[in-house]
Amino acid sequence: MTIRPATAQDIPAITAIYNEVVANSNAVWTEKQDSEADRLAWMQARQALGYPVLVAVDDTTVLGYGTFGDFRAWPGYRYSVEHSVYIGKDYRGRGLGRLIVEELVTAATALGKHVLIAGIDGSNEASLRLHAQMGFVEVARMPEIGRKFGRWLDLVFMQRMLDAPGAARAD
Numbered sequence: 373m374t375i376r377p378a379t380a381q382d383i384p385a386i387t388a389i390y391n392e393v394v395a396n397s398n399a400v401w402t403e404k405q406d407s408e409a410d411r412l413a414w415m416q417a418r419q420a421l422g423y424p425v426l427v428a429v430d431d432t433t434v435l436g437y438g439t440f441g442d443f444r445a446w447p448g449y450r451y452s453v454e455h456s457v458y459i460g461k462d463y464r465g466r467g468l469g470r471l472i473v474e475e476l477v478t479a480a481t482a483l484g485k486h487v488l489i490a491g492i493d494g495s496n497e498a499s500l501r502l503h504a505q506m507g508f509v510e511v512a513r514m515p516e517i518g519r520k521f522g523r524w525l526d527l528v529f530m531q532r533m534l535d536a537p538g539a540a541r542a543d
């Protein structure tokens with residue numbers, strides 16, 4: 373298994389993983405299935421900003437992927453990024469989610485980011501536990517701010533500092 377930057381050839385697998393998560397969970401708050409063209413445009417937009425889209429691959433099979441992007445658009449948020457991680461349904465529980473998030477931590481640190489943020493559905497025990505184990509701390513829990521499959525959804529924000537609190541930056 374290796375983790376490497378995603379390419380256009382990975383888009384069919386990334387799209388399939390994403391659409392399965394959309395269809396069967398509250399991890400992404402949409403019920404809309406994406407086309408491969410949608411996902412390609414999304415990936416290229418991320419990469420154009422200098423942000424990574426990483427895939428975990430076994431030979432030629434894409435097992436999962438992860439990425440991060442700006443937390444919010446205002447310039448004052450430029451040292452904070454929000455990540456996401458998706459493992460194919462047949463490959464969960466094998467440590468891949470943890471490995472991808474570790475790579476995202478390394479990449480965000482290398483870009484000089486200060487805080488990495490996870491926005492997690494309040495019922496997503498696997499993701500909440502994964503992030504807690506990796507040093508992310510719950511900083512906000514927002515009841516019923518989302519809706520999917522006819523139910524209200526809670527959002528939990530967890531964050532991990534990537535360097536020391538108060539660390540200097542040459543603004």
Ligand SMILES: CC(C)(COP(=O)(O)OP(=O)(O)OC[C@H]1O[C@@H](n2cnc3c(N)ncnc32)[C@H](O)[C@@H]1OP(=O)(O)O)[C@@H](O)C(=O)NCCC(=O)NCCS
Binds near residue numbers: 457463466493499
């Ligand atoms: C959440 C997700 C990324 C976790 O990735 P994974 O590869 O399955 O998880 P790992 O094998 O790396 O497990 C790491 C830790 O996560 C937690 N975890 C993983 N699966 C779990 C589950 N089913 N129930 C509870 N905790 C779980 C555990 O703390 C685990 O550590 P442990 O094995 O020492 O107990 C994966 O299940 C997934 O892609 N789910 C669908 C999409 C999603 O929810 N993405 C996250 C959006 S915020």
